[in-house]
Amino acid sequence: MPRMLDVSDDVRAEIGDEEADRLLAGENTPGSYDCTSCRTPGDSGQERTSTVLFVGEETAVLAFAHASCLPSQIVTVSEEQLQGAVRSITREDGTVPTEATPSQAVLGVTSGLVLIEGELHPALVVEPTGPIARPGAAPGGGDDFLPLLIEQGFLPVASLDTVPPVLHGWSVLLAMGQLHAVFQPGPHGSAPVAWWQAHQPLQVTDEWRTAVNKTRTVLLFAGPAGSIGRQPREDLLRDALDGAAARGLLAAGAMPLAGT
Template identity: 55%
Template structure:
C-alpha cells in the first residue's frame, strides 16, 4: 500500500529530488507518527500526511503532520531551538534527519510587508537604553464574544526606541504599526490576520514569533530562550482556530496577571487608553 505523503516544492528543493522520491516511495517514511501539529497519532498509509521540514543554521529535521492540520512546508527556526526539539520529534514522530545541512540567514526584525511596492529595507532591532529590547510574553485565553482565543501579550521590560533615538521616548507600538499591526479599541473583536507573520509551536511548546524576511520566507522576531509550556486549553484553541491573537503593549501596561480574567481586564483598560496594537497570526509548522 503506498504512503499518502505530500512533499511540497519548497521541501523538495531543500531535501533534493532523490530524497523526496524515496519518501514518496515509502523507503524513508514511517507508517505511524505523532502529528507535529495536534500531537495525535497519524498513519501515512491511511490518511494524507504532510512533510514539515524544520531548518536551523546547520541542522534540518523532517517531521510529519496530518494534512488537515498543516500543509507541507519549510519552517526556519534557530539552531538552538531545533537541537532542543530534535530528540522529541525523532522519538515521538519518527522524524527523519534531512540529507546534508540546511541553512537560513537571519534577517533584522520588524521588516514590514508592503503590497504592490518594492520590499523596504528591514528595520533594525528595537532597543531600550541602547540595548536590545527584552520582550516579555504572557500566554492566556482571551474571549472574543463567547469563544476563547489563544492569545499572546507582548510587553517589553522598558521603553523601546528606534536606533539613534536618544530621547528615551517609547516607540514600541509605532514600530509594530510600521510592520502592519493595528491599534485595537475592542478586545472582544478578533483582529485581522497579518500576512507573513506567524507563531511557531513544536511538540506543543511555544518556540517563536516569526516575521517576514526581506529576502522572502520567515525569520524570528521573538524567540524563546527555552521552549515555553502552554496549557492544554491554549494549545487546543490555537489548533482549532489555526491562529493566535498577538497583543502588544508598552512597558508597564499589563504586567504579570495571575488569572486570565484579570489579564482580560488589563487589556480592556489598556485598549481604552489607546495602548494596544494587535493582529491574528497563523500557526507556522505546528
C-alpha cells in the same frame, strides 16, 4: 560515524550538497551539542537532530536542535541577532536573541485565552521589559514600540469587541505543544525572520493548546512597557488588556499557527 541528522531541503540548498553530505556522514557534526531551542544537551549519534541555519546579512551560522524541539529550517535574522546567536552557541553568554531592535529590553510573552464575540481565542500577550527605541534613534529618545508595531501591520485596538485582522506573513511556531517563536515576513520577500524566539520553549495550558488546534490561529496583543503587566490569571489579563486598549496603548493582529 553517521549521525541521526535531519537536513531540510532549504538548508541543503543553502549549504550545498557536499557540505550536507559531510554533515550526515558525521565529518563536521559534533556528537554532543546544546540544543539551540531548549538549551539542554543533545547527542546526534543517539537521537534525531535537526540542522538549523541562522542567516544574517553577511554571515550564517549552523546550529543544532533536538528534532523534537525544532524541525530543520533556515531562520533569517539581523546581523546583530546573529552575533547574539553566536555568543549563545559558543556559551559566551546564556541568551538567545529575542528581537531585532537595538534596545536591550526583552520581550515578555504570556499565553492565555481571550473571550471575543462569545468564543475563546488562543492569544499571546507581548510587553517589553523596557522602552523600545526606533533603530538608529538616539538613546533616551522615548518608546517607539507601539508605532513600530503599527508600521509592521498591527492594528491599534480601542476595545476587544472583535477579532483583529490577519497579519499576512506572520506566524507562531508551536512544536511538541510548546511555543518556540513568532515569525515576521523577511525583507523583500525573503524567508521569515524570528521576531521573538523563546530562550526556552514556553509551556501552554491544555486548554490553550486545544483552542489553537481548533482555530489554527493565534491572536497577538502587544503594548509598550508598563501598559499590561504580568498577570497571574486570565481574568486579570483580560482586565489589563481592556485597560491598555482604553488608554490607546494596545495593538493586535491574528497570525496562523505553524507546527502542531
